[in-house]
Amino acid sequence: MVDVSVDVVPSPILSVSGAVPGTPGSPDAAVAWHYGDPFGEQKAAAERVAIVDRSHRFVLNITGAERLSWLHTITSQHVANLGDRQSAENLDLDLNGRVLHHFVLTDLDATVWIDTEADRGPELLSFLSKMVFWADAKPAEASDHAVLSLLGPRVTALTETLGLDELPGVYEAVPLEGGGFLRRMPWPSADSFDLIIPRERLAAWWSRLTDAGAEPAGMWAFEALRVAAVRPRIGLDTDERTIPHEARWIGGVTEFGAVHLDKGCYRGQETVARVHNLGKPPRNLVLLHLDGSADERPAAGDDVTAGGRTIGRVGTVIDHYEFGPIALALVKRSIPADTPLTAGSAAAAIDPDSVPDDDTPQAGRLAIDRLRGR
Template identity: 40%
Template sequence: MTSPFARVPGAVTDESGLRHLGNPLGEQRALASGAAVAPLGDRAVLAVPGEDRLSWLDSLTSQALTRLAPGESTELLVLDPHGHIEHAASVLDDGETTWLITDREDAEPLLSWLRKMRFRLRVDPRDASEEYGVIGGTRAGLSAVRPAEPTGVLLVWTDPWPNVAAGGYAYAVASSHPGAERDWAEAVVTRAEEERIADAAATGELALAGLAAADALRIAAWRPRRSSEVDDRALPHELDWLRTAVHLEKGCYRGQETVAKVHNLGHPPRRIVALQLDGSDSVLPAPGDEVVVGENVVGIVTSAALHFEDGPIALAVVRRSTPTDAQFVVRTSDGDITAAQEVIVPPEAGATADIPRLPRLGRRAG
């Protein structure tokens, strides 16, 4: 599908959508302040209508959904029998249909699995991406957008991160979470509205930001994403995702036993960290680049960006045993980059540890 935003002056697009418009740092600033919105072409929209939809999704996923009110936002994970993350989705219900916003690459696998799990229940999940797109931004920024409202409930998902949802648990040790003031929402819009937004941007009536800007703000907020931080071994605990995507007190679902055991009795084998990268050579690592301590590979970079305030930053997943004061080196195709780690999930995570709160690393002087 050709992006309608390709016609906006300065637009750089690829198969995922609008990457940027020539000024990624300025776009980040505008997006964070509510002066711009971001077309999220790398998202897909699944619709799950039917009387049994909420209890059905509740029984299959990590989130408690049976009492989800129309317009209320949450998120869910689908786990394998060993507790590893298979799928993730943002969740919004309008009273008749539950809407799932997913990474586009995960939409077909998730839909296929959901359809196999219907049995005789009154649910009919489908891909609604031909009808709907997704626009992201602050809640104030999205006032320039007309969300879909098929039942009179505006389809605007408000990101719960990093607040600890009911039944959730936070592992991050920082006394001041960098996402605490994060203001992020995603509006489901008709394709006709998407065209209107593109036309308004092309004439200068509406400011846009690209996917690169949206991702930089996500990384700075330590916000995990399935397409970036998740591999076939990932546990929710490793990414601090018990915060918003797992309800520890709900009924049985696939993978629940592992979730409970790791949280109550054990420790996740890996942990997510934030990296402040040496920017002297203007090199950013790519996802998959190795993180080393001395000569030992201890993990990999999952996401990286040049942030408009924090400079070059990244998220990485490393072994739990990696010392929290270790100095990292990231091996890239353009040379090594030194990196200071900031602990997100500490080695003590799990076993419902009483984890001390630590001060954050200071922001770079501007």
């Protein structure tokens, strides 16, 4: 079991009737895991409109005239020309191109807002602070802000409640009355919105949106939709060896990725470029369907084996309202999708639709072949 616990103050939304907190020591222990009807909450998030308390996310901001151009030089995404009220996903890599941090950022009214995993936030802030040097950029924790998420096709019915004329497009953000902003995300579903709001208004926004028809849903619902969408969560679906290609983070803003392939130098870029141009990632992130009759479910970090041989690691394990028990896993790229697998002690099978299509020859390899007359 991967230890991703962190000391986070329990959310005030846990006082809502029926709220069941996440398992102690889990990354979601400080917020509600469900409100008494886990599968009903998932269905609400997929088919109607649900509100999820994600106030345990670590929020920081960056001010200063060079905040974007500076951030552009030290991270994987192309953000130098990010427009006002625009968002992106981004990574911090180590020198060998392994993923250290994944975060979402929004530039709004001369401030970059960043939210990331609670256990990774302090380390990310420390890294950013050490990299400022002479740039006009000032990173700081914004613990006075929190994250709520709205999921489902009926979010449109809440436009007036949100005080807006219309909802933003994907990765766009709009300010909210009383502070904070609403941002649209491309995952965990096609209708996903984050509110980054003053923490003191967390309970007020929760009441306002639930009174208008948003159904309370726990992190179980959010995680089930995320896993089904094959979207990784750092620390659960990644390990210390994970590179961006393995976790599907390659792509610019318009591609809903976190690594732009045509930007300038940044730490870890050599590995990204080498894999993109000459090689293939050693592992792929895939969706596993698990045997629901097994006595024990696997846990994040357990081995995935084929014929007794370890070929990968288990990530997030979740029960989905339609698909039953599913999980994300990093498995060797060479493993065929129809290979019988064992995840922990449970039988497992790769969802063939989740296997990336990476058979296209790389540009660098083709160029080498041309030079060699092949």
